[in-house]
Amino acid sequence: MNKDTFCPMPWIGASIENTGTAKVCCAYDCTADQTYQTRMAKLEDFSTWRKILLEPLRQDLLNGVRAPGCHRCWSTEDANTDVQSDREIMNDFVNLFGSVDLDTVDQIQHLSIAFGNTCNLRCIMCGPYSSSNWVTEIQQNFSILGEYKPPVTNDAFLYYKSDVFKDIEAELIQHVKYVALLGGEPLFSPEALSFLEKLPASMRLRVVTNGTNLKDSTYELLSKFENVALGISVDGVGIHGEYVRYGTEWPQLEKNIKRLRALPNVKTFDLFYILQHYSYYTLIPMLKFCIDNLYPIRIQTVAWEKYLSINTLTEHQRVDLLDQLDHFWNHVMSLPLIHFLENNEHIFSNKAVECLQSVSDAIDYTKSVLTTQYEHDAGLKDRLVKFTNDIDSIRKITYQQAFGQEIHG
Secondary structure (H helix, E strand, C coil), X not given: CCCCCCCCHHHHEEEECCXXXXXXXXXXXXXXXXXXXXCCECHHHHHHHHHHHCHHHHHHHHCCXXXXXXXXXXXXXXXXXCCCCXXXXXXXXXXXXXXXXXXXXXXXXXXXXXXCCCCCCEECCCCCCCCHHHHHHHHHCHHHHCXXXXXXXXXXXXXXXXXXXXXXXXXXXXXXXXXXXXXXXXXHCXXXXXXXXXXXXXXXXXXEECCCCCCHHHHHHHHCCCEEEEEEECCCCCHHHHHHEECCCHHHHHHHHHHHHCCCCEEEEEEEEEECCCHHHHHHHXXXXXXXXXXXXXXXXXCCCXXXXXXXXCHHHHHHHHHHHHHHHHHHHHCCHHXXXXXXXXXXXXXXXXXXXXXXXXXHHHHHHHHHCCXXXXXXXXXXXXXXXXXXXXXXXXXXXXXXXXXXX
């Protein structure tokens, strides 16, 4: 077994996507994988896919071959920082329960599942695949948005109503030790909430949520589980967040984050942040928000829409952001000790240590990406400018309003 490429997910994991197709994990990029006949499977073919069609991928990961569909993990690891890739996180997960039985491939222990595309937001880096609100916006403004987002209907995401899913649902969770609930927005989806009600309290649960629209009953449902990990997707503070994750009301989100963090059964808590073009404006305020509230942050590069990547920053912006990161961290290190204490304690709390380490890791990761993966692309920048002007023409918050200046090519 090659420890540099081995990942347990082709043995113990499955991810059910928004449309009901299955792949090995939520981070696997099927569009990058042209060499395996294992990219994804329909639910009716799930058993054959698990037992037979994933075998080439399993063998490659055992033998040190970097599967192209796993490039998001390779990219994170190649940055050579303390930020963990999903592959590394999954290997840590396996260590909690022992080891992987390489001869058993049909018992799902780690399940990621997204119940369609139901979502209340229209995040600027997202699209109809993960947001029903994006579907509506495209339908209403197709002449403007059609060139950026493929037209779909919400009917394409109703797999969970099918007999096939109902037949396989019990099998999916029979051996599961860990469930990751994805979206859309899972805590806005009646079907996802109903699925949670079926799970035992002993199930390890992870929920990735935008945290914007939560009822008291949702907090009560989350509270039944013994061990919950929460990842709250936040890509800016104040109007920054309201622009990037359009539909967010920042004052309410801020209250919800605080309430979710306070749940006594939440053992792991992160703010998820996407490194992208807008990070030139949003990242430093976001890091300050984390420091001020002792929130840990986890950062990854944007996965969709290349015109939103850091390669649309100018060289001046790249260098300036690197300088801003150094200046910010020096400022954090100069803060008095009391800034990191809770409840009149006289020593660092675990929250303070976790927050500081995560912010330090986020800064190191961003600096690595900006220095080793940056290559300005004028064509992508032109695409970004056009997209920005088009999206701003139909929304109530513009780039200029959010960031204080117009976008230029």
